[in-house]
Amino acid sequence: MQALGRVTLLTTSFNISLISSISIYRLFFHRLHPFPGPFACKLTRFYSAFLAAKNIQYNVELKKLHEQYGNFVRTALPLIYGPHTECRKSTWYGHLDVDHTKICMALSRDFNDHRRRRRAWDRAFSIKLIALSVYEPRVIAQAKKLIAQIEANQGKPLDATTWSMLFTFDIMGDVGFGKDFGNLTMGKAHPAINAVRDHMRFIAIASHLPWLLNMLGKLPGAAAGYQGFFKWCTDQVESKRKVSSPPYSSAGLTQQSWDHEKYPQDIVSWILKAFIDNDVSAPPSEPALHDDSRVVVIAGSDTTASALANTIYFLAKHPQVLRKLQTQLDSAMPNGPQSWTYDRTKPISYIDDIIHESLRLRPPVSSSGYRVTSSKGLQIDEVFIPGDVNVFVPPQLIQTDERYYKFSKQFIPERWGEKKVEWGTDKAPYFPFSLGVYGCVGKNLAMLSLRVAVSTLAQRYDIRFAPGETGEACVSAEEVVVTRLFLNISQVCYFWMWTCESSS
């Protein structure tokens, strides 16, 4: 008993001394201690996780911190994210596995590995594929299904957030895998998708402690909730492989799922082709291949859904913007919705202005893009950030900063059009898709999906808040959805949309 008491005393004093010395070091001697910030934040990363857990609104908490502690970053954007930056993906990206050969390209922290693998993705997202009638008709087909559902529910309030989500997940099923999730047809989410969304909230908090998430992920059954989604993606990859043939027979495959003349018709097939061809851009292992396939859905769906829901919210909130857009759509297509074609919408730059303004005010990935400085450190104006330090520029804060944008909190799409030069918009920082080598590979596909959805909806309908709906929940963004990959606090706002035939 006495021995036990001694051991307890020894362990307790050891732990107290250890924790005290770590705390004293972090508070007073750490190389970052001159940087202002909350006391608790200097002591432990659990504080960041705590902030992230508050309403899952890390971007809002960050805003408060900046208001309290100020900021020093003035020229940081190109230095941290620009094409010639020496900053790399931070420890945040190691939250699944630190071994880059086992994880998706998007989480790879090895610069050369990422650069090699990114080439296969760039091929899958080339403008040629997006524009040359490969992905475009499929996005349009999904938009038609969305319209059919709205027609069937005419006069009833519609949950704009859910329908945006069903639309974009279906696009990623089709363009990503050549498979239909069937969300829009069924009017509800495929079970595999629900599992993903259920787990996003937890990941958003826990990814602030990458080491913890890493450990938890190794526990048996930890990813049980994801299993339906994992299985769906794995089954799709495997069925694509089964139908491949020479020159793929060396991989034990029998029949060809794409020919070299035609090329793959979906994103995952491009990555699989690189894998089977042993191309330098291929995922380096089976687990990496499968993780890549999952990222297609995770990175592509929720982000675009948030962007669409937010844009619809702004159109409902600003009827004069909707009317202006409708007038332009009507003069480009005087025969009404039957004459809608994507080509006819292309000259209407106001569609893009609306989307950019929505992405400026509410970037779906509002707190992601953690980078680590090179071992030399980084000089930003008069401030030196030491080497191997995690840095981050929050897009929403910068994009709504009065120093760069006139009437910065207001929704004014004209700042991207006729006011562009006068208001200096082209010189203002804007990076909803991030920038540089790690910038969003799916940007063109996302823009295509948004343009198609916004133009078809606006041409057909007057969009108003449903009775009793103010859209305030959207402003405070109480409801959020977060994706695994990007610490994505995707500001999906729940509001009910009221649609009726456009009166213009």
Ligand code: HEM
């Ligand atoms: C409006 C919609 C979208 C937004 C706002 C968005 C935003 C972003 C941002 C900010 C990043 C950088 C994240 C980081 O630094 O960690 C990123 C990366 C990425 N996005 Fe998107 N994204 C969108 C749509 C898509 C789509 C449709 C896809 C298609 C699969 C996609 C796939 C990816 C991938 C794979 C990466 C990782 C790129 C890399 O590490 O090289 N995104 N996206």
